[in-house]
Amino acid sequence: MEASATKTAMVPPGNALALGFTGTLGNIDSYISAVNRLPMLTHEEEMSLARRLRDQNDLGAAQGMVLSHLRLVVSIARGYLGYGLPHADLIQEGNIGLMKAVKRFDPDQGVRLVSYAMHWIKAEMHEYILKNWRLVKVATTKAQRKLFFNLRSHKVGLDSMTPAQVDALALVLNVKREEVVEMETRLSGRDIALEAPTDDEDDKFAPIAYLSSDRNEPTNVLEALQYDRLQSEGLSQALGKLDDRSRRIVESRWLANDDGSGATLHELAKEFGVSAERIRQIEVVALKKMKGTLTAFE
Known part of the structure; x- marks a missing residue:
């Protein structure tokens, strides 16, 4: 945090030195104390600058x-300390928003810089919180972001909200109760480490142990594609090279049912008027011929 605070406090020399702001403060408390001593501008001074x-x-x-407005950033950042993020980092992001506001500020619009800058300061802090509060984003759309911060400010305690509280909050925020329930679920979730703790206990498992999948591993994908190709193009080509009787025997014996329970040798012998041994011989020759075709097809 001290490193972040020092980075936050770094400002160009010149006016800063004249105001007693050295820009090389050692910690966040010193920085806050220093910016609170900086004089504020009058309306005339602000318009002139x-x-x-x-x-x-x-x-x-x-x-x-x-x-003159650094103290405003500090004040706004204090309201976001409940997200568990470093105070110095929040201030640093807010200072970026302040500088964007100063760059875009139009003195002829009839508003003070403090009112205009609040939007930019909060926008930068909100973006930082949403990116760093959780490894997985909890809010991706503008509406979800608004609901995220409103829910955090309206919810009391860590317990789950009752149906009545959900309905009341949905009414206050003018959103659907399903949206409130969904966002509360996201807020109540916690990030879980994929890797197991570094200890010698064999009975501890991390999600990475059972979330891994070989389905999309390149070798397995290629093997699956090759198998599908053999099942379709290769098998059709191999069967096409058999005579009608041989093809009928192979299909009845091996391809009629998925579980392999095809016709028996005796059933086919009766159908073709030959012995079961003759059917077996034809089958052996046909399968050998098909194997040669499939090998060449690969």
């Missing part, structure tokens, strides 16, 4: 506007 930035691209004016 904003026009200098817009009309003359004066970076010194931009720096003055950013420095």
Whole structure:
């Protein structure tokens, strides 16, 4: 956290030094104390700096506007500490939003920078929280993101919400109760490590032990494709090279049912008016011929 705080506190020299802000603070508490001592701008000063930035691209004016509003970022970041993310990182992301706001601020719109900058500061913090709070994203659309933060602020305690609470919150947020239930389920979930703990206990299993699948392994995929090709094109070609009687015997004996329970030698012998031994001989010759065709087909 100290490294992040130092990075957050780094600002260009010049106006910052004149305001007593060294830019090389050692920890987050020192940084917060320093930015809270920076003087705030009057309305006239803010408008003057904003026009200098817009009309003359004066970076010194931009720096003055950013420095005077760093305390706003700290204040907003404090409201997001419940997500378990470093305070310094939240401030750093908020400072990025503040700089974007200063760059886009129009002094002729009739609003103060503090009102305009709040949107940009929160937007950067929200993006950071959604990317880092959970390995798997819990909110991907704009509506889901809004519901995510509203649900966190309205929900009381860690227990699951009752149906009445779900209905009441859905009414307050003007969303469907199914959406509230789904988002609460995402919030209550926890990330699980795929790897097992590094110990010598043999009775502990991690998800990676039973989630792995060889179905999409390249060798297995190629083998499956080859097998399907033999089952379709190869088998059809091999059967096509047999005479009608041999083909009838092979199909009746081996291809009539999936479980392999085909016709018996005696049943086929009766059908063709020959002995069962003759049927067996024809079958052996036919299968040998088919094997040669399939081998060449591969």
